[in-house]
Amino acid sequence: DTAVSQTPKYLVTQMGNDKSIKCEQNLGHDTMYWYKQDSKKFLKIMFSYNNKELIINETVPNRFSPKSPDKAHLNLHINSLELGDSAVYFCASSQAAQWLGGYTFGSGTRLTVV
Amino acid sequence: DAKTTQPPSMDCAEGRAANLPCNHSTISGNEYVYWYRQIHSQGPQYIIHGLKNNETNEMASLIITEDRKSSTLILPHATLRDTAVYYCIVRDFGNEKLTFGTGTRLTIIP
Numbered sequence: 001d002t003a004v005s006q007t008p009k010y011l012v013t014q015m016g017n018d019k020s021i022k023c024e025q026n027l028g029h030d031t032m033y034w035y036k037q038d039s040k041k042f043l044k045i046m047f048s049y050n051n052k053e054l055i056i057n058e059t060v061p062n063r064f065s066p067k068s069p070d071k072a073h074l075n076l077h078i079n080s081l082e083l084g085d086s087a088v089y090f091c092a093s094s095q096a097a098q099w100l101g102g103y104t105f106g107s108g109t110r111l112t113v114v
Numbered sequence: 115d116a117k118t119t120q121p122p123s124m125d126c127a128e129g130r131a132a133n134l135p136c137n138h139s140t141i142s143g144n145e146y147v148y149w150y151r152q153i154h155s156q157g158p159q160y161i162i163h164g165l166k167n168n169e170t171n172e173m174a175s176l177i178i179t180e181d182r183k184s185s186t187l188i189l190p191h192a193t194l195r196d197t198a199v200y201y202c203i204v205r206d207f208g209n210e211k212l213t214f215g216t217g218t219r220l221t222i223i224p
Contacts, residue, residue, distance in 0.1 A: 004157075031210065041199070043158065043214040056210055090157050097210050100146060102160025 023091030032074035136202030
C-alpha cells in the first residue's frame with residue numbers, strides 16, 4: 001500500500017484551464033502539505049492542513065485553492081492555469097503539525113501547462 | 115529557520131562510506147538537524163534527524179559536532195541506489211515548515 005498517493009502522476013493541460021490534483025494518505029497522520037518543485041529543482045511549501053484546518057498558507061496566487069475534506073485527503077485546485085505553474089507538486093504528511101519526526105512525501109504530480 | 119550550507123556535489127565509490135557535510139553555524143538551541151534525500155523523479159525521503167547527540171538508524175548515521183554548528187551524514191556502505199540529492203535542514207519544534215535548500219548531489223560510482 002502506498003502511504004501517500006497522488007493522482008494524477010502526470011497532467012498536461014492548456015493555459016487557462018482549471019485542474020485538480022488529489023492526495024490521500026493512509027498513515028493516520030493529522031497534517032498534510034503541498035510542496036512545489038520548480039524547474040530549478042527548488043522545493044517550496046505552499047500549504048499545510050492540520051485536521052482539515054489550514055495552518056500554513058505561503059505566498060501563493062489565489063488561483064491555487066487547497067481543500068481538505070477529511071484529514072486523510074488534501075486536494076489542490078488550480079484555476080486559470082499559467083505557463084509558470086508548470087512544476088512537480090508533492091503532497092506530504094506528518095503525524096502532527098509540530099511533529100519532530102520525518103515527513104512522508106508522495107511521488108509527485110508533474111504538471112505541464114502548454 | 116537557520117540556513118544550511120552544503121557542497122553542491124560529491125562522488126563516492128560504491129561500497130565505501132559516503133560522508134556528506136553540512137554547516138549550520140547559526141543554529142539555535144531548540145533547532146533539530148534533519149536529512150532528507152530525493153532520488154531522481156521521486157518525492158523526498160526522510161533519512162534521519164538529531165538535536166545534539168549522534169544518531170543512527172537502518173539508513174544512516176548522523177554526527178553532530180559538539181558546538182552544533184555542523185553535522186555529517188554517513189551512509190556506511192554506499193550503493194548505486196544511494197545516488198540522489200541530499201538535503202540538510204534545520205527546524206525547530208514550533209515550525210511546521212520544512213525549508214529545503216539546494217542540497218548535495220551525491221553520485222555513487224561503480
